[in-house]
C-alpha cells in the first residue's frame with residue numbers, strides 16, 4: 665500500500681474514534697439534561713402543592729373566623745332570648761338561633777373537610793419532597809460519573825489529536841489536500857476498501873484495469889465512479 669495512503673487510513677481511523685467520543689459526549693449531555701428535567705418537574709409539582717395548601721389554609725382561616733362570629737352571635741342570641749317579653753319576639757329570636765345553628769353546623773363540616781384536605785396535601789407534599797431529595801441525589805451521582813467520563817473522553821480526544829498532529833506533517837501535502845477535499849462530502853469514508861471487486865463507498869464494480877493498478881502498483885487509486893481513495897484489504901493472518 666502507498667505509504668501516504670496508509671497514514672491517511674490511520675488519520676481516518678483517528679477521526680472516526682474522535683467522532684464516536686464526541687457522540688458519547690452528546691449522549692451524556694442529553695442524559696444529564698433529561699435527569700435535570702425530571703428533578704425540575706418534581707420541584708414544580710412541589711411548588712404547585714404548596715400553593716394549593718396555601719389556598720386551602722386561607723379558606724380555612726376565613727371559615728374559622730366566620731365560625732367564631734357565628735358562635736358569638738349565637739351567644740348573644742341566647743342572652744337575648746332570656747330578655748324577650750313577648751311570644752312574637754321569642755319566635756323571632758328562636759328563628760335566628762336556628763339559622764345560626766345551621767350555619768355553625770355547615771361551617772364546622774366545611775372546616776373539618778378543609779383540614780382533611782390540607783392533611784392529605786401535606787402528606788402528598790412530604791412524599792414529593794422525599795422523591796425530590798432522592799432524585800437530586802441520583803442527579804449528583806450521575807453528574808459525578810458524567811464528569812469523570814467527560815474527563816476521560818477529553819483526555820482520549822487530546823491523545824488522538826496529538827497522534828494526528830504528529831502524523832499529518834509526514835504526509836504528502838498534495839495527497840493530504842485531496843483526502844480532505846473528498847472527506848468534506850464523504851465524511852469519514854474518504855478511503856474505502858475494495859470488497860468483491862467493488863468500491864465499498866459507492867458499491868460500483870471496478871474494472872480489471874483499476875483492480876490491476878491496485879494490485880500491482882503503489883499508486884493511490886481513486887474510484888472512477890465516486891472518487892474515493894481505494895485500498896485492498898490486507899489478507900488477515
Ligand SMILES: [Zn+2]
Nearest residue numbers: 863866887890
Ligand atoms: Zn466508489
